[in-house]
Amino acid sequence: MLFNSLQFAFFFFGIVLLYFIIPYRFRWLLLLVGSYFFYMCWNWKYISLIVVSTLIDYFAGRRMVALPTRKKRLKYLLLSLLANLGLLFTFKYWNFFFDSLNTVSSALNFSFQVPYVNVLLPVGISFYTFQTLSYSIDVYRGVIKEERHLGIFALYVSFFPQLVAGPIERASRLLPQLLKKNDFDEYRTVSGLRLMLWGLFKKIVVANRLAIYVDAVYANVEFHSALSLLIATYLFAFQIYCDFSGYSDIAIGAARVMGYDLMKNFNRPYFSRTINEFWSRWHISLSTWFRDYLYIPLGGNRSRRIRANLNLFIVFLVSGMWHGANWTFLIWGALHGLYAGTSKMTLAFRNRLVEKLHAPKSIVNGVRIFVTFQLVCLGWVYFRASSIGEANFIVKQILSFDPGTLFVPALDQFIYGLLAILITLLVDSGQEWFGLMKKFVKWPRTIKWMVYLALAVVMILIGVFDESQFIYFQF
Amino acid sequence: MKASSSISSFKGRFLAKVSLFLALFMLVDYGLGSLVEVIYLNTPNGPNWSKEKWLLEEPYDIVVFGSSRALRHYVPKIIAEKTGRSVFNAGQNGQYLLYAYGLEQLLLDRLSPEIIVLDILPSFVVRLENSDIEFERLSRLAPFIDNREIRHLLTRGDFFEGLKYQSRLYRYNAKILSILKNTFSTPPQSDHGFDNLGDVRFHDRNPFIIDTIQNVEIDSFKVGILQKFVTSAQQKGVLVVACFSPVSEPLSPNTIKALDYYRDFFAQHNVPLLNFSGPEYEDREIYIDLIHMDEIGATKFSCQFAKKLRTLAQFQ
Numbered sequence: 001m002l003f004n005s006l007q008f009a010f011f012f013f014g015i016v017l018l019y020f021i022i023p024y025r026f027r028w029l030l031l032l033v034g035s036y037f038f039y040m041c042w043n044w045k046y047i048s049l050i051v052v053s054t055l056i057d058y059f060a061g062r063r064m065v066a067l068p069t070r071k072k073r074l075k076y077l078l079l080s081l082l083a084n085l086g087l088l089f090t091f092k093y094w095n096f097f098f099d100s101l102n103t104v105s106s107a108l109n110f111s112f113q114v115p116y117v118n119v120l121l122p123v124g125i126s127f128y129t130f131q132t133l134s135y136s137i138d139v140y141r142g143v144i145k146e147e148r149h150l151g152i153f154a155l156y157v158s159f160f161p162q163l164v165a166g167p168i169e170r171a172s173r174l175l176p177q178l179l180k181k182n183d184f185d186e187y188r189t190v191s192g193l194r195l196m197l198w199g200l201f202k203k204i205v206v207a208n209r210l211a212i213y214v215d216a217v218y219a220n221v222e223f224h225s226a227l228s229l230l231i232a233t234y235l236f237a238f239q240i241y242c243d244f245s246g247y248s249d250i251a252i253g254a255a256r257v258m259g260y261d262l263m264k265n266f267n268r269p270y271f272s273r274t275i276n277e278f279w280s281r282w283h284i285s286l287s288t289w290f291r292d293y294l295y296i297p298l299g300g301n302r303s304r305r306i307r308a309n310l311n312l313f314i315v316f317l318v319s320g321m322w323h324g325a326n327w328t329f330l331i332w333g334a335l336h337g338l339y340a341g342t343s344k345m346t347l348a349f350r351n352r353l354v355e356k357l358h359a360p361k362s363i364v365n366g367v368r369i370f371v372t373f374q375l376v377c378l379g380w381v382y383f384r385a386s387s388i389g390e391a392n393f394i395v396k397q398i399l400s401f402d403p404g405t406l407f408v409p410a411l412d413q414f415i416y417g418l419l420a421i422l423i424t425l426l427v428d429s430g431q432e433w434f435g436l437m438k439k440f441v442k443w444p445r446t447i448k449w450m451v452y453l454a455l456a457v458v459m460i461l462i463g464v465f466d467e468s469q470f471i472y473f474q475f
Numbered sequence: 476m477k478a479s480s481s482i483s484s485f486k487g488r489f490l491a492k493v494s495l496f497l498a499l500f501m502l503v504d505y506g507l508g509s510l511v512e513v514i515y516l517n518t519p520n521g522p523n524w525s526k527e528k529w530l531l532e533e534p535y536d537i538v539v540f541g542s543s544r545a546l547r548h549y550v551p552k553i554i555a556e557k558t559g560r561s562v563f564n565a566g567q568n569g570q571y572l573l574y575a576y577g578l579e580q581l582l583l584d585r586l587s588p589e590i591i592v593l594d595i596l597p598s599f600v601v602r603l604e605n606s607d608i609e610f611e612r613l614s615r616l617a618p619f620i621d622n623r624e625i626r627h628l629l630t631r632g633d634f635f636e637g638l639k640y641q642s643r644l645y646r647y648n649a650k651i652l653s654i655l656k657n658t659f660s661t662p663p664q665s666d667h668g669f670d671n672l673g674d675v676r677f678h679d680r681n682p683f684i685i686d687t688i689q690n691v692e693i694d695s696f697k698v699g700i701l702q703k704f705v706t707s708a709q710q711k712g713v714l715v716v717a718c719f720s721p722v723s724e725p726l727s728p729n730t731i732k733a734l735d736y737y738r739d740f741f742a743q744h745n746v747p748l749l750n751f752s753g754p755e756y757e758d759r760e761i762y763i764d765l766i767h768m769d770e771i772g773a774t775k776f777s778c779q780f781a782k783k784l785r786t787l788a789q790f791q
Contacts, residue, residue: 006635020486186489412652449496453503460504460644461651466611 001041003250004203004465011038012254019258024181028155031258035160039123042164046122049087054157056083057132061139061146061153073140080136084129091122096325124164126322130289132157135171137293144172152178161254165247167265167285174260182259191441192256194452198427199249201455201463206420207243208464210235213417214384217407221390225404226397233394236384237377238421241270244283268428270376273368274347275339278376286322290315309344313337323383328391332382339375416462423458508643511654515618515647518657526567526668527578527616534586535667536560537784540575541594543568547767548594548720550777551667557781558788560589564668572599572697573609573628576704577616580624583711590714590788593704597733598684600701600740602694617646671770681764686727693736705744714788717741718749721756721776723765749783751776 001007015034019027040047060080064073089097098114105111135156138144147153156175162168217224217232224232248265255262265285272278279287291300298311313334320333354364378395385391408414430436440448516528530538537560539549545566554562565578575593582588603609610631619625620640630636639645647654685691708715719734726734734750741748761772768776 006638184486184489189489412656413649415652416649449499452496453500456500457503457507457644460642460648462649465639465645465648 001038003247003254004200004208007041016257020184028149028151028178031159032151032155035155035158035163038160039158039163042123043120046120049091049122049125050128050158051154053084053087053128053132054154056080057136057157058147058150058153060136062148064136064139065146070140070142077136077140081133084133084136088125088129090117091119091125093321093325127166127168128157128163130168130286130322131170134168134289134293138171144175147171147175149179159255159260161251161260162262165244165251166283167248167251167263168289169262169285173263177260180259185259188259189257192253192258195249195253195256197253197452197455199246199251199253201459202242202246202249202424204459204463204465206417206424207239207246208466209413209417209420209462210239210242212413212464213409214239216409218384218386221385221394221397224397224407225402226400227403227405228407229394230398230403231406233377233381233384233398235417235421237270237373237380238424240380240383241266242424268432270373271369271428271432272372273365274372275336275343275375278372279336279340286319290319294318305345309341312340312344316340327388328382328385331388331391332379335379335382339379420462504642504644508646511644511647511651512618514658515650515654518654526565527581527619530563530565530578530668531581531585533563534561534588535563536589537562537592538582538588538590539564539566539592539594540579541566541592542571542575542596544596544720544766545594546668546670547763548773548776549592549669549780550671550773551669553774553777554781554784557778558785562667564666564670566594566668566670567615568670569612570615571596571609572700572704573613574615576700577613577619577622577625577628579704579708581616581619581622583707583713584622587711587713590716590784591708592716592718592784594718594720595737596683597730600693600697600736601685601688601733602692602697603684604688606694614648617648618650620646669773671773677759677762678764681766683722683727683730683766685729685733688729691729691732698740701740702744705741705746709745715744715746716749716784716787717746718780719752720780721751721753721768721772723757723759723762725757726752747787749780749787751779 001011011034015030018030022030036047036050039050057080060076064076067073067076094117098116102113135144135147139146147156152175155178156169156171159169159174159178214232214236217228218236221229245266252262252265263285265283267281267284269278269281272281295311295315298314299307300311301308303311314337316333316337317330318333319336320329320331323329323332381394382388382391385394427436440451518528537554537558539545539551539562543566546564546568547566549562549564549566551562551564554560565575565582567574567578579591610628613628616625617629617640620629626637626640630640705715717737719737734752738748756772756776761768761775763769
């Protein structure tokens with residue numbers, strides 16, 4: 001059941017209606033059953049993985065709190081880490097890892113064969129694994145208390161709006177909310193529905209529409225000109241942004257309707273002036289997860305400059321691996337690691353240079369946004385391509401400066417895509433520089449309703465309703 | 476008690492607003508959808524766009540259905556000259572049996588031609604890996620969703636798909652620019668649906684889809700559609716003729732297997748099958764790719780096809 005399907009609309013409104021009708025004490029049960037049902041619509045067998053993960057972390061949490069020192073708690077933390085990362089490794093990285101090992105062993109002239117694990121990748125496994133891990137680590141650190149109510153804890157792991165693609169919530173934020181009594185609030189409900197509408201627009205009108213062109217070009221890169229490859233890469237930048245931020249908006253909006261406040265996951269990342277700023281605006285819940293549970297434990301930026309940059313590089317490599325079991329994701333992570341390190345090291349120099357040039361701030365910011373966007377797009381080539389060889393070919397073609405002719409299979413479809421990007425950019429820049437949303441909510445209801453209706457009409461007229469999956473479901 | 480009743484009244488007021496908004500949405504959808512429909516129904520004929528509407532408005536004696544091969548191979552002007560009957564080429568790029576069936580049903584609802592020709596592709600009755608694409612491409616027929624058969628093809632009996640088509644605007648999803656373009660532009664000269672590509676250099680590409688698959692397996696759903704295509708026309712007294720138009724190379728074993736199946740099928744249903752494959756047409760000079768002829772090839776084929784059809788139908 002996808003967020004962009006009518007099935008989800010029926011499911012969601014059914015749940016919301018029941019949620020506000022039934023007594024407060026049964027709400028967690030409704031949401032838990034609903035969440036498990038939501039997940040089982042994709043593959044009923046894999047709910048067992050969520051249940052196993054939930055039980056282990058619940059048990060580990062309970063045991064850890066009963067022990068006075070970190071040293072004694074460590075074995076339960078290890079149990080949680082091994083169980084969760086073990087599941088993740090088996091389902092996501094087994095084939096990739098042993099494939100790579102086979103290649104190395106063949107190169108060294110000795111045979112090493114490990115059987116393939118022929119299973120489907122469970123949807124959202126990277127997301128809920130990281131969410132439960134954050135709980136175990138926080139309990140181990142003594143940052144939070146353990147959750148004693150198994151049902152509430154199970155709901156924390158499987159809460160349907162953010163189960164399959166985040167935002168990756170922390171126990172300290174979400175668990176207390178699940179225990180709280182939420183009354184119906186019209187303002188909050190409307191705000192949630194508005195966010196869901198905008199998320200749907202981004203998915204159906206922008207991401208799905210652009211996917212048609214991007215997929216056509218990236219399916220046969222060798223047949224396309226440099227110009228087509230460049231345009232397809234730019235379009236992919238918008239596709240993945242609208243796909244993932246669209247999903248996040250729907251997730252946050254759906255939770256908000258029921259009174260839960262999920263963390264912001266995107267903050268108009270393509271307006272970033274540096275790579276580090278980009279990562280504070282893109283997939284925020286994952287970036288902060290890595291900051292808190294990997295970067296800081298590695299020493300963060302408290303260590304010497306080289307070590308701090310190495311820490312940063314490691315974090316980006318792991319982040320690349322988190323996205324998928326493919327060398328392309330590793331290269332993508334490494335690229336961003338290099339960007340981030342270089343950006344940090346050269347920031348002071350660049351600032352001095354700007355001061356000396358006396359250039360207007362708007363121009364400096366514009367140039368910085370442009371350069372950052374190009375660097376991010378270079379990363380997207382590796383993210384989207386099916387192999388490193390293919391990605392290298394695309395980069396080489398683009399840098400050949402021989403544009404060739406633009407591949408346009410259907411002009412009207414291409415125009416719909418550009419129109420969709422324009423609307424998204426207008427809304428995003430309005431929000432970035434003029435605080436559009438704060439002003440919008442104060443507009444007369446008639447105008448607001450007209451905007452909602454216009455969005456719905458555009459969605460119906462130029463949206464792509466093929467119920468294609470969200471890109472981040474594969475992670 | 477007071478608090479809970481005030482919350483209930485909040486919910487009630489909110490639900491009333493939601494209902495009002497939904498009613499307004501339905502009204503806008505209906506109003507705008509009807510407007511687009513009027514524009515669509517009044518667009519001048521584009522070469523491929525609004526082809527369905529063109530076919531349905533004018534009676535023709537002979538109608539040719541099929542894929543891009545039908546579109547490129549049957550020249551109505553030539554066939555009309557040789558047979559003395561009016562001819563329409565209803566072939567369509569990227570469309571296969573399901574589209575041909577849907578369009579045929581729309582036609583038979585309104586008119587009864589003398590002869591219906593189906594230009595067969597080997598893949599019309601073979602199970603393909605990505606069969607969803609054929610269904611997705613049927614959205615061309617969405618403006619005609621009120622027809623029972625079209626509705627069934629587009630929704631595949633799925634409740635939620637059916638619900639989407641309750642929206643009047645959705646019928647014109649991704650079509651609005653084409654409709655506007657065809658409203659404000661002059662239609663190019665066209666020979667009753669035939670797409671003349673002119674003289675294009677041969678490219679060694681576009682083999683039949685089934686030539687690239689391992690095991691040819693007959694798809695019972697598609698066979699059912701083919702059966703309905705034939706019987707619904709025959710029930711109206713229309714002569715159905717199947718034709719396999721020329722290809723540039725000797726046939727692959729997969730294609731031969733599919734043609735053998737067709738031979739039996741059409742024999743059972745009293746449908747004459749004309750097969751134009753063979754050395755006479757295996758000449759790359761008259762093709763634009765492996766399976767599509769150029770204008771010279773189409774002219775040559777149309778003459779011979781008309782001759783055979785004339786004999787078959789015993790035209791005066």
